Amino acid sequence: MVVGVLALQGSFNEHIAALKRLGVKGVEIRKPDQLQNVSSLIIPGGESTTMARLAEYHNLFPALREFVKMGKPVWGTCAGLIFLANKAVGQKLGGQELVGGLDCTVHRNFFGSQIQSFEAELSVPALASQEGGPETFRGVFIRAPAVLDVGPDVDVLADYPVPSNKVLYSSSTVEIQEENAMPEKKVIVAVRQGNLLGTAFHPELTADTRWYIIF
Numbered sequence: 001m002v003v004g005v006l007a008l009q010g011s012f013n014e015h016i017a018a019l020k021r022l023g024v025k026g027v028e029i030r031k032p033d034q035l036q037n038v039s040s041l042i043i044p045g046g047e048s049t050t051m052a053r054l055a056e057y058h059n060l061f062p063a064l065r066e067f068v069k070m071g072k073p074v075w076g077t078c079a080g081l082i083f084l085a086n087k088a089v090g091q092k093l094g095g096q097e098l099v100g101g102l103d104c105t106v107h108r109n110f111f112g113s114q115i116q117s118f119e120a121e122l123s124v125p126a127l128a129s130q131e132g133g134p135e136t137f138r139g140v141f142i143r144a145p146a147v148l149d150v151g152p153d154v155d156v157l158a159d160y161p162v163p164s165n166k167v168l169y170s171s172s173t174v175e176i177q178e179e180n181a182m183p184e185k186k187v188i189v190a191v192r193q194g195n196l197l198g199t200a201f202h203p204e205l206t207a208d209t210r211w212y213i214i215f
């Protein structure tokens with residue numbers, strides 16, 4: 001099996017290394033024609049505006065959309081999740097092109113800036129029931145997006161509790177200073193719709209390979 005990894009920017013080397021640990025060959029995709037040589041694709045994390053500009057420069061968007069439309073498996077991690085979403089909010093001025101296909105709205109920097117990056121144990125019941133192993137997964141969130149809402153065909157595979165005093169403004173999460181702790185609100189961080197998989201965190205940076213197996 002050969003898995004394509006979009007290699008314009010971001011953590012494509014890490015994905016290829018993770019695939020190699022599983023005995024799967026990952027090939028770098030930089031040009032539209034190269035998509036014809038692979039039956040599935042990973043869109044890595046990185047910086048989605050930059051990645052979108054490079055994808056536009058290489059005329060990749062039509063081929064990526066076609067790949068998704070054909071029902072081939074595509075997994076977007078972090079910036080890749082933003083790429084796959086039908087709608088993204090909190091974009092840079094002028095917006096950015098998306099591949100789309102995944103019926104959801106994503107907030108591009110939901111958890112704040114780079115220094116607000118974090119790791120957390122996520123409850124992953126769907127992953128554990130399908131692949132076995134622990135009920136939790138170590139999520140590495142790097143200036144991570146989150147899914148704000150999903151359409152009827154989208155399954156939520158993981159969510160993360162954030163205090164509800166984190167209020168969404170147009171481009172980032174802003175904390176309101178309150179004396180009392182607020183109740184938690186669950187924010188969606190992993191979704192699946194048919195052959196499309198999206199994770200807001202970076203599974204290529206952890207040793208647990210279950211997201212690769214599910215993909």
Ligand SMILES: NC(=O)CC[C@H](N)C(=O)O
Nearest residue numbers: 045046047048078079108
């Ligand atoms: N680690 C990541 O992929 C971060 C994505 C980033 N929030 C973006 O807008 O692209």
